[in-house]
Structures are given as C-alpha cells and as structure tokens.
Amino acid sequence: MNQDQLNIKTPEYVSIQFQLAGLGSRAAAFIIDQLLLMVVNILTLVVLYFVMDGLSSMPFFLMESSLPIAITIIILFIVNWGYFFALEYFYGGRTLGKKLVGIRVIQENGHSITLLSSFIRNLIRIIDSLPTAYFLGIVMIFFHSKHKRLGDLVAGTIVVHERKAKRKKKLTPIEKEIENRGLTKNDLFLDEWTLKSLGMKEWKLISTYVSRFHQVPFEEKSLLTKQIADILFPKIGVEVFGKLESELEDTLLVLFLLLQEEWEFEL
Template structure:
C-alpha cells in the first residue's frame, strides 16, 4: 500500500499525494544511471578514436591530453546536469522517473523551481558518500517521508505520478462526470483574469491535474474548497451551489491561464 502525504497549499487547500518509497526511487535511479553510463561510454570511445593510441598520447604527444581533458569535462557536465535539467524542465521527472511513474515536487505541492532543482541535485555529492549512494539510501529508508539530504535542504518530496497506462481510463470517467457541463463555455472577464496571482494559477493547476486520481467523495470536497477560493475572484460565485458547474469553470479557467503562467 502506498504511503500518503497530505500537503497544504498556500491557499490552505489539502491535497493528498502518494510518497515514492526507496524501491521506486532506486528503480528510477538505475534507469537514469544506465542512460548516463551509455553517454559516458560513447564519449570515452569517441575520445579514444580521436587519438592514434594511448602510448603515443602519453609518451610522444602529451599536448593532445586536452582531448581526454575535454572528454572528462563533458562526462562530468552530463553526469551532474542530467538530473538538474531534466527535473526542472520536465516537470520534476527524469527519464527513469517518468518510466517508473514518480516525480519531484516542492513541499507545498507546487512545481519544482530552478533553485530547488539545483540544491537537491548539488547535494547528490554528499548523498553518494562514502559510495554507492549510501547516505542517500539510509536517509530515504528511515525518513518518514522518504527524503534524502537533498530533499530536506531543497524543500522537495518525491511522489507517485499518474500512471500513464491508466490515464485514458481515468479521462473517460472524468469526461463522463463533466459531459454536460463541458458544453457550457464560460465567458471570463479579462480584467478579473489579469488580477489573478500565480498562487491562484497554481491552485487551479494542481486541482485540475490531481482531479482524475481522486476518489469520488474527495472530488466533491476539493471542488468546493477550490471553488470557494477562486470563483469569487472572477465574480462567478453564484455557481458555488452547483459543483458540476464549479468543476467546469475551474477546468476552463486552467485552459485559459496555462499559456500565460506555464514556465
């Protein structure tokens, strides 16, 4: 059974996430390590092929050592930046995390920031001590939210994402819940839309992304909570008594805002 963590957003809405344990994180890390290893091997082989021979390099032409120096530097950059860049630009996922179905988010439920991604991956150097990711494994195993040092310092947590092979089934159930309401297109006031903050957007985004995974009784509760916060800001609070309509408004609002606020 997956361990649950309840996260309160800055808007005081509680959202449940399933924490990724050491097994799923280790599996994702092994996949990522394999991918990095393939890149390292290719770079090393290309560097060797660019030289006549190792003996010639070491004893007759030491100046060409720069080729190996550049190869080592490139390998270092790939090893360090792989996790940092993928997790920031790929919504908290590396290739391994995506395949396993987990991702990194901030403790408040929001998307990983550039600084958070930098800190948690910079501290991999310490988590890897004395070797074989020993410190990181020990901390993940004993911490109640399975956090390593990088997660503690960056304020991040690794959670289970929506399973790709279940998305279609979940989408069908959601679309059936909203089949009638989707036909009603909402006319938002542009002035009121422009007054919404990034926190408002993040709340609506989190609601829409997590909605398909929630049990039916939690959907109603969360829809009401988010609706009571957002709808008055766009002067649509007259719809609060109709949760189906509230859900429709929130999803349409997310579609309207995501191009502006996505990063």
C-alpha cells in the same frame, strides 16, 4: 501504506494528498537513469576519442598533456549532473527513469520544483553517493520518515508517486463545450517559465470560472469572463483588448486544459 501518505495544505488552504515514493521505486528509477547515462557516457567517450585523436598524431590516452583527460572528466560531469538537473526542472520533476516508474520530484509545499531546488538537490547528489554505490543516499531514504536523501533535505523537496488525472466515462458539460468548440491545449502556447508561474491560486480561479460556465446567466457570464481575463491574461502575456468575448472564452478554456494537467489529480 498510511505512513507513506503526505497531506500538504497550500497557502490557499487547499489540502492535497501525495503518496511518497519509497526506496524501491526511487532505486528502480535511478537504475534506469544510470543505464541510459551509461550509454550516453560511452558514446561521449567514443566521440571525444575520435575528436582528440584527429587533433593529434599521438594516441589519445598516450598524450603527455593532461588537458584531454581533464576535458573528458569535465564533459562527463556536466552530462551526468546536467541530466538530472535539467530534466527534473524542465520535465516537471521527472527524469526518464522517474517517468517510467511513475514518480516525480516536487517542493514540500506541493508546488513544482524550482530551478534553485533542482540545482541544490542534484549538486548534493555527489555527497549522497558517498562512500560508494550511493550508500549514504540509500540509508537516508530508508530511514527518513519522508524518504528523503540529503539533497532533498537541503533543497526542501520530496519525491512522490505520479498522480493520474481523473478519468470519467462520460464527458462533463464543460468537456463537451471544449470538444464542440474544437479546442485543444495546442491552441495556446505557454513556455515552461510561464506555466510554472501559475500556481494554485490561478488554478482555483480558472476552475471556478469553468465550473460556473454553464450556470450563470449570459450577462453575468460576459462580465465574469472579462474579469477573469483581466486577471489571468497579463500573467500569460495575452492581450485582452480587441478580443471578442468568444475569443476570451476560448483562451480561458484552453488555459484550463493546460493547468488541469498539473493541478487536477487523483491518487
């Protein structure tokens, strides 16, 4: 199993360990995705059939014009390619199949997959599927030391097993504080673009603040809260001016909850 472990050192000199997803788990996820897409494709064809049939007195597949067939091919391509492209970017590197199997796509540096990387790796999926039945992709994943297919090589991505957040039997002091204040992740809405702009540097900053929350004197905590808020709030589009100290603390604690899901993991 050691050969499937990958250690990544971030620009902030933080070492993160991942377990690479092999051919078996990736194939299982792909099969699930293909079954889902098969259902979607059938439904798409049925809808197109009735739409085209309603626009012409001639049966759909007997039309002399090749336009309906071309439109069908284009729509099916967008559905099948867009499924992987959109979900992997907007759903944290996971398609529905990957989510069920427990794997995800990330950048080689450990960060979340970017829009460009998702576009490239899924565009090259066309080549990986050659000559048939995804043969080239299977061979690449099986023999590559990091289980990469061609799309991963070009896009600079890897597929890893999902890491689960640490589960603790007893609440930590900060967890009790958050619970007592009645705070949840729903108290602060951040769109996907904003969340992806917050990296390891921001996570280390907010986690350091949280770890010192009950340890520093009141006056020092007030100053620390203001300093951290001045740094992080502009990045998430939240105003600092006019907010009470308790409001600043609440927002920072909720931000911690949001980033914790992405950055605090256990293999």
